[in-house]
Amino acid sequence: MGREQQLAEALVGLADTLADDIDPVVLVERLAGSCVGLTGADAAGVMVVSARGDLRPLAVTEDQAAFLEFFQLQADEGPCVDAFREGRRIDVPDLEDSHDRWPQVAPYAVRQGYRSVHGLPLRVHRQTVGAVNLLLRRPGGLPGTDLKVAQALADVTAFALVNWSAERLRPSDVSNRVQGALAAKAAVDMATGMLAESGDLSMAEARAALRRYADRYHRRLVDAAHSVVRRALPAADILTFAREK
Known part of the structure; x- marks a missing residue:
């Protein structure tokens, strides 16, 4: 390419x-x-x-x-x-x-x-x-x-x-979206840690499993992470993806 x-x-x-x-x-x-x-x-x-x-x-x-x-x-x-x-x-x-x-x-x-x-x-x-x-x-x-x-x-x-967009950009809009990105990163990190502990995985393996789950079910990574943190999504459902390549 x-x-x-x-x-x-x-x-x-x-x-x-x-x-x-x-x-x-x-x-x-x-x-x-x-x-x-x-x-x-x-x-x-x-x-x-x-x-x-x-x-x-x-x-x-x-x-x-x-x-x-x-x-x-x-x-x-x-x-x-x-x-x-x-x-x-x-x-x-x-x-x-x-x-x-x-x-x-x-x-x-x-x-x-x-x-x-x-x-x-x-x-x-x-x-x-x-x-x-x-x-x-x-x-x-x-x-x-x-x-x-x-x-x-x-x-x-x-x-x-x-x-x-040019019509609605305000300084507060920019700041709020950036803070949202930081909050999303924190949620993904927390979910990854929980999965790593539950499945005896490395952080990289747990993160890969979370991403594969999100991709398979067409969910945003951050939404899947929030579900794990709230325990609305069982860790076992994601850990099955840890074995995939």
């Missing part, structure tokens, strides 16, 4: 969520996965702003990237944090040269195996609602064409996340 077709399919997949039944968790996971699949990035992470004004992780493609996302938040520094605060792309061709700018995060990122990073703002109209991290295990960073693709994907995702 050519890159143009891959990009078209990724954009269609993101745009498909422009509906009242948007599943924000799946939407942002698609963004992270598409950024890795369509650029030379080795990993990607997405953070969005909470009601308190700080960033919260919403999606990540690998464990090392998740650790780095949390470390940036704890240290209150890093490319992703700066991209959000400044509302612009932050390019770091070599993290070895960035110890002065980010004295805690840059060395930690290198220890995690990353040598270059790009922070992209996640924005809707004139509001920055989060940021995307593109991480590479080699120095040099990504070419401009790949960064344009990633920013386009991020812009489409942010648009879908708030179900934006």
Whole structure:
């Protein structure tokens, strides 16, 4: 499959969520996965702003990237944090040269195996609602064409996340939808933990089973998660999908 077709399919997949039944968790996971699949990035992470004004992780493609996302938040520094605060792309061709700018995060990122990073703002109209991290295990960073693709994907995702339209967009609309995405992520995480404990599974196995159940019965992932948390959906009904590939 050519890159143009891959990009078209990724954009269609993101745009498909422009509906009242948007599943924000799946939407942002698609963004992270598409950024890795369509650029030379080795990993990607997405953070969005909470009601308190700080960033919260919403999606990540690998464990090392998740650790780095949390470390940036704890240290209150890093490319992703700066991209959000400044509302612009932050390019770091070599993290070895960035110890002065980010004295805690840059060395930690290198220890995690990353040598270059790009922070992209996640924005809707004139509001920055989060940021995307593109991480590479080699120095040099990504070419401009790949960064344009990633920013386009991020812009489409942010648009879908708030179900934006020019006639009704207000700052509170954007904030409420982003907070809804964080709440959905929390529900999915809680349901995954409950399933992992019930079925003696890893978190990844439990999450995969939950997703397979949602796909099989054409339910939003977040709705299935809420049913598990409320115990309206027996864990056993989902754990049967843990054995599927």
